[in-house]
Amino acid sequence: MTALLEAQNVSRTFGATRAVDNVSFKVQPGELLGLIGPNGAGKSTLFNLIAGVMPPSGGQIRLDGGDVTGWKSHEMARAGVARTFQIPKPYRQLSVIENVMISAFLRERSVAAARDLADSTLTDLGLAPYRDRPASEMTVGLLKRLEVARALAMRPKLVLFDEIMAGLTPTEVGAMTEIVAGLPARGITVIWVEHVLYAIMKTATRMVVINRGGVIAQGAPAEVARDPLVVKAYLGEEMQLA
Amino acid sequence: MTAATARRGVLKQISALPQRGRISWSEIILLVVCIAWVALGIAPTLQDVVVLSFLFAGLALAWNIAGGCAGLISFGHAAFFGIGAYTSTFLFLNYNVTPWLGIFAGAITAAIAGAVLSLICARLKGPFFILSSLAFAEVVRIIALNWSSVTGGAEGLSIPPVPDLANMVLGSKAAYEALMLVYLLAAYAITRRLEASRFGFYLFAVRDNDDAAAAAGINPLMVRSVAMALSAALTGAGGTLFAQYFLYLDPTYVISPELSFQFALLPAVGGLGTAIGPILGSFLITPLSELLRANLGNAAAGLHLVIYSVGLIVVMLYFPSGIAGALERLKPRKPPS
Numbered sequence: 001m002t003a004l005l006e007a008q009n010v011s012r013t014f015g016a017t018r019a020v021d022n023v024s025f026k027v028q029p030g031e032l033l034g035l036i037g038p039n040g041a042g043k044s045t046l047f048n049l050i051a052g053v054m055p056p057s058g059g060q061i062r063l064d065g066g067d068v069t070g071w072k073s074h075e076m077a078r079a080g081v082a083r084t085f086q087i088p089k090p091y092r093q094l095s096v097i098e099n100v101m102i103s104a105f106l107r108e109r110s111v112a113a114a115r116d117l118a119d120s121t122l123t124d125l126g127l128a129p130y131r132d133r134p135a136s137e138m139t140v141g142l143l144k145r146l147e148v149a150r151a152l153a154m155r156p157k158l159v160l161f162d163e164i165m166a167g168l169t170p171t172e173v174g175a176m177t178e179i180v181a182g183l184p185a186r187g188i189t190v191i192w193v194e195h196v197l198y199a200i201m202k203t204a205t206r207m208v209v210i211n212r213g214g215v216i217a218q219g220a221p222a223e224v225a226r227d228p229l230v231v232k233a234y235l236g237e238e239m240q241l242a
Numbered sequence: 243m244t245a246a247t248a249r250r251g252v253l254k255q256i257s258a259l260p261q262r263g264r265i266s267w268s269e270i271i272l273l274v275v276c277i278a279w280v281a282l283g284i285a286p287t288l289q290d291v292v293v294l295s296f297l298f299a300g301l302a303l304a305w306n307i308a309g310g311c312a313g314l315i316s317f318g319h320a321a322f323f324g325i326g327a328y329t330s331t332f333l334f335l336n337y338n339v340t341p342w343l344g345i346f347a348g349a350i351t352a353a354i355a356g357a358v359l360s361l362i363c364a365r366l367k368g369p370f371f372i373l374s375s376l377a378f379a380e381v382v383r384i385i386a387l388n389w390s391s392v393t394g395g396a397e398g399l400s401i402p403p404v405p406d407l408a409n410m411v412l413g414s415k416a417a418y419e420a421l422m423l424v425y426l427l428a429a430y431a432i433t434r435r436l437e438a439s440r441f442g443f444y445l446f447a448v449r450d451n452d453d454a455a456a457a458a459g460i461n462p463l464m465v466r467s468v469a470m471a472l473s474a475a476l477t478g479a480g481g482t483l484f485a486q487y488f489l490y491l492d493p494t495y496v497i498s499p500e501l502s503f504q505f506a507l508l509p510a511v512g513g514l515g516t517a518i519g520p521i522l523g524s525f526l527i528t529p530l531s532e533l534l535r536a537n538l539g540n541a542a543a544g545l546h547l548v549i550y551s552v553g554l555i556v557v558m559l560y561f562p563s564g565i566a567g568a569l570e571r572l573k574p575r576k577p578p579s
Contacts, residue, residue, distance in 0.1 A: 051457070077459035084458070091450035093515070104445045105440050106459040114440070154458065 002031045002065040004158055004189050005050065005081075010051040010059035012045050018031075019045040021057070021213035027158070032183070032206030034221065036197065038233055044086070045225075047162055052076035052084045070098045076192045077106065082156035086163045088143035090135035097122060097131045097204070099146060105154040120155040125179060133159045148179065158189045165196040171198050201225065209233070259569050260518040263438040267516050268569075271386060273427065280419045281369025288529075289415035294529040296422035297483060302508035302520030304476035307436065310515035312469035313449030314360065315368075318375030319505045321359075322384035325473035326478025331399050332392055334409065341410040345482040352478025353471040355382075360470040364463050369453075370575050377396040383497035398492030401485065406540035410486045418487055424481055426521070429476055430560060433517040436472075445469050446515070471496040477505070511557050522565045 003026035012020040016142070020042045027033050037043050049056045055070040062068065063079055083104075091099050100118035101111075108114040122128045125145050130138065138146065144164055151159050161180065167175050173196065181203045182189050194200040200207075200221075207224040209217040211233040217224050224230055251256035260266045265284055279285075279292070301323070308314040329351045330344025339347070363374045386393045394397065405413035412418050437443040448462045485491050495501070508527055513519025531550055538545045561568045 012362070053453075073456035074461045074462075075458055076458050083457050085454065089445055089451045089454040093450055094446055098443065098446075102443050102455070102460070103458045105443060110438065111438065111440060111443075150454070150458065182376065 003060070003062070004026060004064060005094040005191070006060075006062040007046075007050070008060040008062070010056045010061060012049055013057045018213050020049065020056070022216055023210065023213070024059075025208050025215060025218060027069060027189060027191060028159075028191055030184045030187075032205045033192065033202060034200040034207040035191055035210070036153065036195075036200065036207060037195045037210040038173070039066070039213045041096075041233075043210060044162070046210065046212075047083075047160060047191075047193050048075075051081065051160055066101055077154065081160065082095035082151035082158070083160040084144075084147035084151050084162050084164055086166065087146050088140070090138070090143055091185065092136040093134070095132050096127060096138065096146060099135050100149050100153045103150040106154045114206070116151055117155075118149075121149050124152070125149045126175065128204060141172050143170075145176070152183075152188070156188060159183065161190065161192040161194070162212060163193060163195055165194055165199050177203055255303070259484050259518060259572060260566055261570075262516065265434065266518075272518070272521065273542055276423055276426070281414070283416055286416075289419060289531045290412050291532045293415060293418045293422050293487060295524050296419065296426045297480060297487070298434075298504070298508060298525035299521045299579075300422065300425040300429040300483075301477060301480040301505055302360075302362070302512065302524050303426070303433050303475050304480060305331065305505040305518070306354075306509040306514065306516075307433065307445075307476070308470050308474075311433075311437065311442065311445040311449065311518070312473075313543050314466060314470055314473075315372050315373055316375040316470075316473075317372050317375075317499065317502045317506060318359070318379035318382075319474070320497045320501040321379035321498070322474040322477040322499060322504075323481040323484070324382060324386060324491075324493065325352045325355055325474075326493050327431060327518075328386065328399070329391055329478070331401060331485050331491055334401065335399060340408055341482055342408075344506040345479050348478045348482045349391045350478075352481070353475035356470040356472075356474025357467045357476075360467045361463070364466070366435075373485075376502070379497060379499065379502055383493050386493035386497055393493060396492065398490055398495070400491075401489040402541060403489050405520040411489065421486075422483060425480065430463035430517060430521065433478065437517060439464075441468070449515075469579030507554070509564070510563055511554070511561075513564030513569075516566040519564050519566035526565070535576045 005027040007023055007025050008021045010020060024044060026125060034233040035043060048054055050061060053069045060067060060069050063081065068076065068079060090100065097118050100121055101114045104114040104117040108117050122131055124150060127145055127149055130142060135146065139142060144167065148164060164176060168176060177199050180190065180192065192200060192204065204210055207218060208215055209222050209224055209230050216229045216233060217227040257266045260268055298408060305319050308316055325349035329348035330341045333339035333344045333347055334341050349517045359375065361376050363371050387396055401411065403411065405411050412421065444460050447458065447460055448465050452462050461464065489537055508523035509520040511527055512521065512523025532550055
C-alpha cells in the first residue's frame with residue numbers, strides 16, 4: 001500500500017541551525033499519527049514543511065506517492081491536506097459560519113452549498129449555537145474548535161492538527177479527543193502534534209517522537225512511552241500518562 | 243427553508259438596516275431617492291455638487307473593493323483614475339474613438355496597471371503596501387508630466403466643449419447627473435454581487451488572515467491581484483467620466499496624492515468593506531467639502547480645511563467603523579444561546 005504521506009530525509013536549516021534534520025516517516029491511510037517531542041524539538045518546523053508554509057532545505061515529501069516537495073500552502077490544501085493553527089487565526093471580521101464557509105468553498109462552488117457544508121460541520125463540532133457570532137467574540141477554547149471545523153469543512157484526505165488541546169479545559173479536551181478519535185472512521189487520516197500528552201497517548205494509533213530535529217522513536221504509544229531515549233528527552237519535563 | 247418559502251418570504255426578509263450580502267430597505271430608499279432626484283430635476287443650483295457626489299460615490303465603491311474588502315489599503319488610486327482618463331481622452335483626441343468605447347479601454351489599461359502593482363507589491367503588507375501604492379502613483383504622475391506627446395504634459399489635454407451624445411459630451415448638468423448615477427449604480431451592483439459570491443468571501447479571507455486563507459486553498463496573491471485589477475478598472479472608468487465632465491485633464495490634479503487620499507477617505511468615513519458605506523461617505527463628505535470651499539474659501543483662506551479636518555477627526559474618533567458601522571450597532575442583537 002502506498003503511504004498517504006511520506007517524508008524522506010527531510011531537513012530544514014535556519015542559518016547554522018538544523019531545525020529538522022534528516023527526518024523520515026510514513027503515514028498510512030486511516031492512521032492517527034501522534035507527533036510529539038519536547039520544546040524546541042522541531043515539531044512546528046516539521047509541521048510547517050508538510051503544510052507547505054516553507055520548503056524543506058533537503059529531502060522529499062510525497063503525498064499519495066506523488067512528489068509535493070516545495071508546494072505552497074494553498075496547493076497542499078487543494079491536494080487534500082488541511083491544517084489548524086496553534087494560535088488560532090480566525091477571520092476576525094466574519095461570523096463563525098462565514099469562517100467555516102471559506103474552507104467549504106474548496107469543495108463546494110456555490111454559496112448555498114458551502115453554507116450547508118459549513119452548517120453540518122458546525123453541528124458536528126458543537127459550534128451550531130455560535131453560528132452567527134462574530135469570530136472576534138469567541139473564547140480561545142471555541143476558537144480552537146473553530147480551527148478544527150475549518151479544517152474539516154475542507155473535506156481533507158489528511159488533516160494536520162497543531163496543538164489543538166492547548167488552552168482547553170479538561171472537559172473541552174475530552175470532547176475534542178472524541179472528535180479527533182472519530183476521524184479515521186470517516187476516511188480522514190490525522191497527523192497530530194500535541195503537547196498535552198495524556199490526550200494524544202490515548203487516541204493515537206502510532207507515535208513519532210522527535211528531539212533536536214531528528215526522529216528518536218516511533219511505534220505504538222505504550223512502547224514509545226517506555227523507550228529510554230524518549231524518557232531521557234523528556235527528563236525534567238513532567239510526563240503525564242494518565 | 244425550502245426555495246419556495248424563501249421566495250414567498252423575500253420581502254419580509256429584507257432588513258431595515260444595511261447588512262452584508264443582502265440589500266436592505268435603507269439602501270433601496272436611498273437609491274430610489276437618488277433616481278427620483280435626477281429624474282425630477284430637483285435643486286438645479288446644486289447640480290455640480292450632485293454630479294460630484296455621485297461620481298465620488300462610485301469611485302469610493304471602486305476603492306472599497308481593494309481597500310475595504312480585500313484589505314489592500316491603497317493611497318495610489320489616483321494613478322488608475324488618471325490612466326483611465328488619459329487613455330479615453332488620448333484615443334478620442336488622436337483617433338476619434340468615442341469615449342463610450344474609450345471608457346472600456348481605460349478600464350482595461352487601469353486593470354493591467356492594478357494587477358502589475360499588486361504583483362510588484364505581493365510581499366508587502368500594511369503600511370509598506372500603502373507607501374508603495376503612494377510611490378506608484380507618484381511615478382505614474384511624473385511619467386504623465388513628461389510624456390507630453392500623449393498626455394500634453396503640464397499643459398494638459400482639453401476636450402472640445404461641443405455637446406454631442408456620441409462623444410459623451412453632454413449638453414446639460416442634469417444629463418451628467420444621470421450619467422454619474424449610472425456609474426454609481428453599476429459600482430454598487432458590482433459590489434453587491436461580489437460580496438455575495440465565493441470570490442467576495444475570498445477577499446474577506448485574505449483581508450482578515452492571509453495564512454488562514456492560504457491554508458484553506460486560496461492563493462492570496464491571485465485573489466489580491468484580481469481584486470486590485472477590478473478596483474482599478476472601475477476607478478479608471480470614473481477617470482473617463484471625470485474627463486468628460488470637466489473636459490480638461492492635467493496630471494497635477496488627476497494623479498495627485500490628494501485625490502488618492504479622497505478615494506480612501508470616503509469609504510473610511512462611510513464604512514469600510516460595506517456596499518452602502520462608500521456611498522454615504524461621499525454623500526456626506528463631497529457636498530461638505532464643496533460647500534465649505536465655496537462659502538468659506540474666500541472669507542478666510544484655509545478655514546474650510548480646518549472645519550473639514552475637525553469633522554474627519556470626530557468621525558474617526560467616535561465612528562471608527564464609519565457610518566455603516568454606527569448603523570450596525572443600532573441593530574438589536576440576539577443574546578448568544
